[in-house]
Structure formats: structure tokens, C-alpha cells
Amino acid sequence: MVIxxxxxxxILVGFFLLGTGLHRVGVPVPGGVLGLLAFYLAxxxxxxKLQWVERAADFVLRHMVLLFVPLxxxxxxxxxVLSRQALAITASLLVSLTAVLLTTGLLGKWLLPTEPVLPxxxxxxxxxxxxxxxxxxxxxxxxxx
Amino acid sequence: MNLxxxxxxxxVFSVALTVLxxxxxxxxxxxxxxxxxxxxxxxxIVAVLLLAREPYVDYNRGGSFLTxxxxxxxxxxxxPMYRHGMALRSSLPKLxxxxxxxxxxxxxxxGLTAWLLGAPLPVVMSTVPKSVTTPIAIEVCKELKGIxxxxxxxxxxxxxxxxSFGPPFLRLVGVKxxxxxxxxxxxxxxxxxxxxxxxxSEMQATVSSWAMAASGVFTSLLAVLVAxxxx
Numbered sequence: 001m002v003i004x005x006x007x008x009x010x011i012l013v014g015f016f017l018l019g020t021g022l023h024r025v026g027v028p029v030p031g032g033v034l035g036l037l038a039f040y041l042a043x044x045x046x047x048x049k050l051q052w053v054e055r056a057a058d059f060v061l062r063h064m065v066l067l068f069v070p071l072x073x074x075x076x077x078x079x080x081v082l083s084r085q086a087l088a089i090t091a092s093l094l095v096s097l098t099a100v101l102l103t104t105g106l107l108g109k110w111l112l113p114t115e116p117v118l119p120x121x122x123x124x125x126x127x128x129x130x131x132x133x134x135x136x137x138x139x140x141x142x143x144x145x
Numbered sequence: 146m147n148l149x150x151x152x153x154x155x156x157v158f159s160v161a162l163t164v165l166x167x168x169x170x171x172x173x174x175x176x177x178x179x180x181x182x183x184x185x186x187x188x189x190i191v192a193v194l195l196l197a198r199e200p201y202v203d204y205n206r207g208g209s210f211l212t213x214x215x216x217x218x219x220x221x222x223x224x225p226m227y228r229h230g231m232a233l234r235s236s237l238p239k240l241x242x243x244x245x246x247x248x249x250x251x252x253x254x255x256g257l258t259a260w261l262l263g264a265p266l267p268v269v270m271s272t273v274p275k276s277v278t279t280p281i282a283i284e285v286c287k288e289l290k291g292i293x294x295x296x297x298x299x300x301x302x303x304x305x306x307x308x309s310f311g312p313p314f315l316r317l318v319g320v321k322x323x324x325x326x327x328x329x330x331x332x333x334x335x336x337x338x339x340x341x342x343x344x345x346s347e348m349q350a351t352v353s354s355w356a357m358a359a360s361g362v363f364t365s366l367l368a369v370l371v372a373x374x375x376x
Contacts (some may be wrong), residue, residue: 007338012217012218012221013217014218015203015217016216016217016219016220017153018321019220020216029365029366029369030281030288030365031216031217031284031286031360032215032216032217032218032220032280032281033219033284033361033365033366035217035219035279036219036220036222036223036226036358036361036362037223039220039223039225039226039361040223041222041348043170043227044227050224050228053221053230054224054228054351057221057224057225058221058224059224060214060221061218061221061224061225061336063167063224064215064218064336065179065183065186066163066164066167066186066211066213067211067214067215067218067280068183068212068279069163069167069183069187069190069211070159070163070204070205070207070208070209070211070212070285071184071208071212071283071294071297072183072206072264072294072297073187073190073191073194073201073205073294073295074201074205074293074295074345075339076191076194076201077159077201077294078294078295081268081292081295082295082298085191085259085264085265085268085295086299088258088259088262088264089259089264089266089268089295089298089299091258091259092255092258092259092262092272092275092299092308093255093257093262093272093275093302093303093306095254095255096250096251096254096255096258096272096275096276096303097276097306097333098314099250099251099254100251100254100276100332100333101213101307101311101315101329101333102318102328103246103247103250103322104243104246104247104328104332104333104356105315105318105325105326105328105329106318106320107229107242107243107246107247107324107325108243108322108324108325108329109320109321109325110326111239111242111243112236112239112325122296129316129341
């Protein structure tokens with residue numbers, strides 16, 4: 001049980017260090033993303049099995065919020081910058097959010113012609129029943145913000 | 146007083162305090178869904194630091210130990226991406242196109258809006274990665290010489306707003322297909338949006354978690370171009 005997690009963590013850290021190394025050598029993409037790509041390729045090539053890492057990966061992603069608490073606490077020193085740039089920041093957020101939803105949503109509507117909806121899945125109209133928080137959800141704690 | 150300073154200034158104390166605050170935030174979020182765990186976890190820490198007159202830099206000596214793990218967490222995103230990529234095989238090329246378009250539009254509109262409103266360059270660059278999942282957004286922000294704290298605040302707000310208003314907005318503009326909704330929410334509201342879809346539809350959540358990882362990858366690749374342009 002524990003060994004599953006340890007192996008998973010070791011593989012994740014290993015790929016992260018590989019990515020960081022590539023970044024240091026001059027690849028202009030962040031080390032974490034390089035590690036992600038290397039890990040993805042390794043799984044596609046069958047070098048690493050998803051099952052080896054699955055539990056550790058799900059654990060890290062489920063509790064990712066913990067990992068950016070320290071940086072967020074740093075906002076306590078950002079008050080002056082934030083209040084001076086409040087308008088630009090808020091406008092940028094709202095404009096960009098709307099633009100992304102429109103682009104992806106409409107492109108999706110156009111490119112992905114409606115397939116028969118899978119049976120047993122709740123329809124958008126079921127909204128009321130859906131609002132109830134279900135006991136289990138694997139995205140608990142805002143999985144991986 | 147010196148003893149208090151020594152305890153509070155200790156990196157081990159920072160880590161313990163942060164883990165405790167997070168552990169306490171989870172049941173709060175479970176009980177009251179509208180409280181984001183990140184907010185519930187940060188407030189008590191800020192209170193302790195202010196009370197103990199502890200500068201953020203000192204707290205962050207321990208805090209950076211936790212921050213380091215965002216790297217392996219980014220790598221971990223490959224797991225859902227691979228798992229869901231298999232399930233979505235037939236529509237994958239189209240989804241790639243959709244998510245790529247969403248990433249370009251997200252970066253361009255965020256940066257341009259802030260720039261047009263006169264924000265200084267570091268603030269503009271902090272808005273550029275605001276649609277993607279936090280660990281990647283932070284890295285992209287650093288590459289672009291932005292201010293990570295601003296990026297984090299924007300990422301969280303984008304997630305919370307996108308999760309609550311995204312689905313009704315998409316219905317309003319006539320987007321009904323589960324895959325289209327999932328792609329849009331994954332691109333616009335990353336993990337927080339995906340988490341909110343889990344309770345709606347399996348297909349939406351699957352596409353959304355794939356789209357969230359993919360848009361993170363695309364955005365960090367596109368940021369290379371932005372960085373070249375900056376030089």
C-alpha cells in the first residue's frame with residue numbers, strides 16, 4: 001500500500017527533476033511541464049505504467065491546494081499593487097473569462113456535432129437535482145485548482 | 146518573546162502551520178461549499194503571522210518547501226490527461242484544436258485588456274496565464290517575469306467565477322454538447338471548474354480535466370513565443 005505511493009511519488013519527482021534539468025540546459029518551457037510531457041510520452045511508449053503512479057498522482061492533485069497556500073499567503077504583502085491595479089486586473093479577468101468560454105464553447109458546438117447522449121448521464125435540465133452535493137466526489141477540496 | 150520568535154521563525158513551524166490550516170479548511174469547505182479551501186486555509190495563517198509580527202519572507206522559508214511540490218504536481222497532471230485521452234480518442238484532434246484556440250484567446254485577451262488599461266508590464270504578464278491550473282500558471286508567470294501572487298489570485302477567481310457562471314452562460318449561447326461544455330469549462334476554469342462538473346455529468350468532467358491539463362501545456366508552450374517577443 002505505502003510502497004504504491006512511494007513508487008508513484010518517486011516517479012513523479014524523477015520526471016520533475018528530468019524536466020528541471022532540461023529547463024536548466026536551455027529548453028524555454030517550465031520544468032514541470034517538460035516533466036509532464038516526458039511522463040506522458042513514457043506512458044504512451046509503455047515505459048511507465050499508469051497504474052504505478054495513479055494513486056500518488058491522484059493524491060497530489062486532490063491536495064494541490066495545500067501546495068499553493070504559502071504563495072497565496074504572500075498576497076498579504078501585495079495590497080498596494082493590487083489596489084492600484086484593481087481595475088485593470090478585474091477587467092482583464094472578466095473579459096478573458098468570457099472570451100475563453102465563448103471561443104471554446106462555440107468552436108465545440110460547431111466542431112463536435114451532437115452525438116447521441118450517453119444513457120444514464122444527467123441532462124443539463126436536471127440542474128436542480130444536481131445542486132445537491134454528493135457524498136463522494138473525486139474532485140473533493142477543489143481538486144487541483 | 147525570544148522563544149516565540151524562535152518557534153515561529155522555524156521553517157518546521159511554517160510547514161506545520163500550513164498543513165494544519167489546510168486540514169482545518171477541508172471540513173469547513175465540506176460543510177459550507179461556498180468557502181473556497183484556499184481562502185479558509187490562508188486567513189488563519191495571515192492572522193498568526195500578523196499577531197507574531199512574523200515577516201512573510203521568514204514564513205516562506207518553510208513555505209517554499211511546500212511550493213516545491215507544485216513541480217511534481219504538474220507532472221502528475223499527465224495521469225488524468227493520459228487516462229482521459231484514451232477515453233476521448235475519437236474526438237481528440239478536434240478537442241486539441243478547441244483547447245489550443247481557447248489558450249490563445251485566453252492569454253491574448255487577458256494580457257491585452259490589462260495593457261490597454263495601463264497596467265505596468267509585470268502586472269500585464271501576471272494576467273496572461275490566468276486561465277490555467279495554478280502550478281503551471283505560476284511557472285508561466287515566472288517565465289514572463291510577472292508577479293506570481295497576482296497570477297494566483299486571478300487563477301482562483303477565474304476558477305470560482307467560471308465554475309459558477311460558466312455552465313449557465315454556455316447554455317445561454319446554445320452550447321449543449323457535453324464535450325463542448327467540458328472543453329470550455331476546463332479551458333476557462335481549470336480545476337475548480339472541473340470539480341464543479343463532476344457532480345453534473347461524467348462526460349463533461351472527463352473532457353474538462355483533459356482540457357485543463359492540455360490548456361496548461363499549450364499555454365506554457367505559447368508563453369515561449371510571448372517571452373521571445375518581450376526580449
